[in-house]
Amino acid sequence: MATPVVTKTAWKLQEIVAHASNVSSLVLGKASGRLLATGGDDCRVNLWSINKPNCIMSLTGHTSPVESVRLNTPEELIVAGSQSGSIRVWDLEAAKILRTLMGHKANICSLDFHPYGEFVASGSQDTNIKLWDIRRKGCVFRYRGHTQAVRCLRFSPDGKWLASAADDHTVKLWDLTAGKMMSEFPGHTGPVNVVEFHPNEYLLASGSSDRTIRFWDLEKFQVVSCIEGEPGPVRSVLFNPDGCCLYSGCQDSLRVYGWEPERCFDVVLVSWGKVADLAVCNDQLIGVAFSQSNVSSYVVDLTRVTRTGTVAQDPVQDSRPLAQQPAHPSAPLRRIYERPGTACSKPQRVKQNSESERRSPSSEDDRDERESRAEIQNAEEYNEIFQPKNSISRTPPRRSEPFPAPPEDDMVSAKEVAKPSPTMDSQFPVPNLEVPPRPPAVTPTPAPKAEPAIIPATRNEPIGLKASDFLPAVKIPQQAELVDEDAMSQIRKGHDTMCVVLTSRHKNLDTVRAVWTTGDIKTSVDSAVAINDLSVVVDLLNIVNQKASLWKLDLCTTVLPQIEKLLQSKYESYVQTGCTSLKLILQRFLPLITDILAAPPSVGVDISREERLHKCRLCYKQLKSISGLVKSKSGLSGRHGSAFRELHLLMASLD
Structure with missing residues (x-):
């Protein structure tokens, strides 16, 4: 009888060359976790299907490096902002430019689509936040208040609020209906890189370069808790779809947090370096990172990760007072977002010959849109994803099943992968999950090796300026000093x-x-x-x-x-x-x-x-x-x- 193969908790999926020059931004489609958009210094936006080697579509029109990209919830539209301050919106199903939005005076640092309406929010290095109506190509409102670059924007799940994070160490909450700031959340001592709304409750999480994650109550407008001791600046966070925990993409690890009280449920070692974006689908977490012109994708099997304080924990042994024990995920402590009954999935097509949209053919906007194109690079995959046959609503095959994990024959055990660092363990107790013992003396049949997709993943660590990247590893301790000297001489060349x-x-x-x-x-x-x-x-x-x-x-x-x-x-x-x-x-x-x-x-x-x-x-x-x-x-x-x-x-x- 064959013994089942034990698989990894986390593994590298693939590495691709995404652009002809350096990659400057990337984003995952949050609905599927399978669609990836990248922006580069070559002024292009490229679309990829995760774990597929070829580019699906290349979007052109920007004349300066693309600094920020964002997909809307149904993954039908994409917006990209450039270094010059221009914004372009493409319709992926129609494979054409939809809108060109001009008005910012500096780099576009952040973008987000409204969850229901036909609006896009943009944050810039000029410190302004603008709300754009995609249908009319106009700026609906400008929000002023930040004093430095706006690094992240997120609409609330009900579409009534907008949260912004900036280099001025603050998080602000804006009321879209009233067109004014509702509240400011001070407390971070470094630039705030990311904000994320809880999917159900009135709760907001913010991550900063000060190595902390703060949770804010949106009813009382005060801090709920603060996670300290992150190994580096916090650049990407994501709530689990059911809201039971928060994932933080740290340097070479995934950390799973709770906030009432603040604690770490689990730590999973992942060699993704500085992860740029996260998405969850089919009980898997997808993480993507970029270095120079390369983009790498990674998978974490969430079924092997502790996500709540009640999993694998005997309630009799929990000696904490009742007031400190975590609330059950099904019993929220705050108000729930009231989502509208119907939603606009995409902007209505406006006829070009209508009176409201009739403009001079020589206008700057028309010229920009004529020069902006969506070039389909792989027609078969494009049709499979954006033009599925025999379906009323778009349900692409890429959502159907999780990514298979490679055999666990050349890695540490799952127990070692989930083991947190000593410093984190002292701050946040992690449940001690026992991992079933590996089958003794049975060699699994190796799966047939597929041809490398585009770049063989020859090393687990991302590309970076480390001594090991320039020279072969030296195991003799006496030669370590010599290796460092040689590495430094290599780094100094040309400088x-x-x-x-x-x-x-x-x-x-x-x-x-x-x-x-x-x-x-x-x-x-x-x-x-x-x-x-x-x-x-x-x-x-x-x-x-x-x-x-x-x-x-x-x-x-x-x-x-x-x-x-x-x-x-x-x-x-x-x-x-x-x-x-x-x-x-x-x-x-x-x-x-x-x-x-x-x-x-x-x-x-x-x-x-x-x-x-x-x-x-x-x-x-x-x-x-x-x-x-x-x-x-x-x-x-x-x-x-x-x-x-x-x-x-x-x-x-x-x-």
């Missing part, structure tokens, strides 16, 4: 100028650090200024800005001339540091400076007062010099414009 710059900067920082250890902040800043390297001044100010108590009046006299240089720099980080330092000086010292200068002269000799008066006069003169520069830049748009406008208001008392 001699940058290496010289970084070496010089490191030497200058060492000089400043030697003075800093004496505790004399003023002398440290003087030494940084004397080196005549603005990058060192920026590094030092970024540290001093974090602790206001370090600032003294004599420090301002040294820093203010450097701030004037930073505000005129072509580098955004220099300008930002200069604005932060100037704002701190104005808030802390400007009232003191104006009061001392306005005070009547003293009688007699007071050396300390004379020194303070001299410093105030010098600071006042320097601030007057900077005020003209601030005033001239206060008319700029974007985050720097708002920062300069705030500084201009703070400096009003100088006049």
Whole structure:
């Protein structure tokens, strides 16, 4: 009697070359988990069927790299935003461009389709969020409030709200009907990369570069819990379709979390590197990652993953108080979304000769749409997916069955795969699931090896700048140092100028650090200024800005001339540091400076007062010099414009 083959919990599905140049964005179809869209620096959007080697369709028309892509729920429409700020919508079933939307002034960082209406939301590096009506090609509303790039947008399941996450460390919730912000959720200490609504309850999850995931109650508008200790920045999260848990795509692992109370149910090791998007279908989680021009897909068998606190756990042994025990998934603690009874699956086709849509043939929009095409690369797969025969509604065959797992003959056991790291185990207790023992001394019949789809997966780790990627693995410990030296020499090739710059900067920082250890902040800043390297001044100010108590009046006299240089720099980080330092000086010292200068002269000799008066006069003169520069830049748009406008208001008392 043949013994059944034990399969993997997680495995790599395939690796493909998705574009002629670097891949810049990708997204999975959430309904099927089988449709993949990629955007590249070659200005194209390519469509793929997961686990198939060939491109189904290539969408052209953008003239700058594609920064963001998104599929609608029925997977009939796709929207793509470019580096130049333009947005294009394609109809996949009709294989043609549907709309061109223009209006943003910078990169499109995030997109989302409304779940029922015919609308698209877009977030940009220009800090604006726009809601577009696909039928009329117009911007319905512009939402202002973020001060940095908007990285993620999500409509609520009932289509009434829009959540946004941005580099300004905030999450905002917008009321689409009222056209205004409902609530702001502060708390993250780094850029917020992703937000996701719970599929049923009034609950929102947000993931940040500060390595935390926060859960927000959308009735009370307050934090429910916070998951800390993620191994890296949080870039992709996804609720299970029934809402029982949250998946987090971490560096080389999948983590499964609960939020009341916050805890980790399971950790599965997956060698996907930085996973870019997740989808769930047929009790499998699909993850996709990209590196350079390659895209890799991975599968996790969710039937072998712990997703709730009640699985494989004896309730008698649960010694926690009843108030801390998890609620049953079928008994939600919050309101449930009320979805409309009917939904528009796709925009209505507007006749080009109608009065409302009649425009000049030479208009810019018409030209853009004429130049945008949907080129079918593989007609057989395209017809199978988008034009199924003998079916009233589109139910593509790709949804029919899960991906088969390869035999477990060259991997660690499932128990090892699910084993969390010691640091996570101490923070979140993981249920100890016993894995059935492997059959003894029975060699499974190997499955016939299929030809590689497009790129043989020769290694489990994604492409990256690691020593092992440049040189063969060396097992002899004595040679490890030699390997690192050889690897570094390989990395340095072609970057001699940058290496010289970084070496010089490191030497200058060492000089400043030697003075800093004496505790004399003023002398440290003087030494940084004397080196005549603005990058060192920026590094030092970024540290001093974090602790206001370090600032003294004599420090301002040294820093203010450097701030004037930073505000005129072509580098955004220099300008930002200069604005932060100037704002701190104005808030802390400007009232003191104006009061001392306005005070009547003293009688007699007071050396300390004379020194303070001299410093105030010098600071006042320097601030007057900077005020003209601030005033001239206060008319700029974007985050720097708002920062300069705030500084201009703070400096009003100088006049």
